[in-house]
Amino acid sequence: MNGVLSWLEATGPATFIRDGRWAYPLTESAHLIGLALMFGAIAVFDLRLLGFSRRVPVSGLAAQALPWARRGFVLVALSGALLFSANATQVFDNTAFQVKLLLIGAAGLNIFVFHTGVFRDVKDWDTADRAPAAARAAAALSLAIWPAVIVCGRLIAYA
Template sequence: MSDLLIWVTDTLNATALSDLVMNNAVVFPTLEMAHFLGLCLLFGSLLVVDLRVVGFAKAIPIERVDMFIRFAIIGFSINLISGLLFVIGDSDRYLVNIAFWLKMGVIIIAGLNTLYFVRRIKPQMDTGVESGHLQHGSHVVAWLSLVLWTSVIILGRFFPYVE
């Protein structure tokens, strides 16, 4: 482990927040439940949006999937907060785990994919353009989103098994 990583883990482990997360019988399990709820909101919402963009559930007007984007943002926010608290609470476990770093990398790529979606595809959805007439590449962005977020889930499940 590098000196910087040792310093970061020692610093985080010395905080009162780390102590609260790791030494309170209620906090860590509550964070796990919140993280799972956030995951359900995030992935469930993205599933609806992305599948609609690729042409499934055509009976749902494409401009109506906007409400699912809001739920995805709420889910991501819950996961961001609970995930940060996991890292602060148990930095020795997370910051040395290759699956953690791969997951963070995939989240960054998924975020860039989402940024592209929000800037290029969502404005067309807001005007009611049908999925078949969305900008070229919208299907690729939607499928990529599903693959990336599925990868995030899988990598998160690897944490206990990879070090």
């Protein structure tokens, strides 16, 4: 694995991010902007599932907020990959990084289960004051996991 990580660190983009005067801080800034966009959109949607903004149909909010969450995720994934590549050999063994990856996987599984499960029947509860228990559980889990991902990302520098 160290060979792959060393190769990754030696690529042009990794070298540019690591050695460029402004490349690393600008990439990190893009990562934070993407996180704000992604988590902001996710949080608004999850809060609706938990009973806030009950006058807003869930499907309407999903159509507006979730595309922004996906765009934010793309920015986060691209910038995160660049940041990782710059110091892959160090970061790979970092406990905070490893926990972050596990949490991202858990968040992805939560999203998959939600969208292939209870959200398929959103027309049945779209304007209800109370979303089904499975939707509320997915929202609560999401609101716990994503901030933990953010915290782990911040802890990478200190772990």
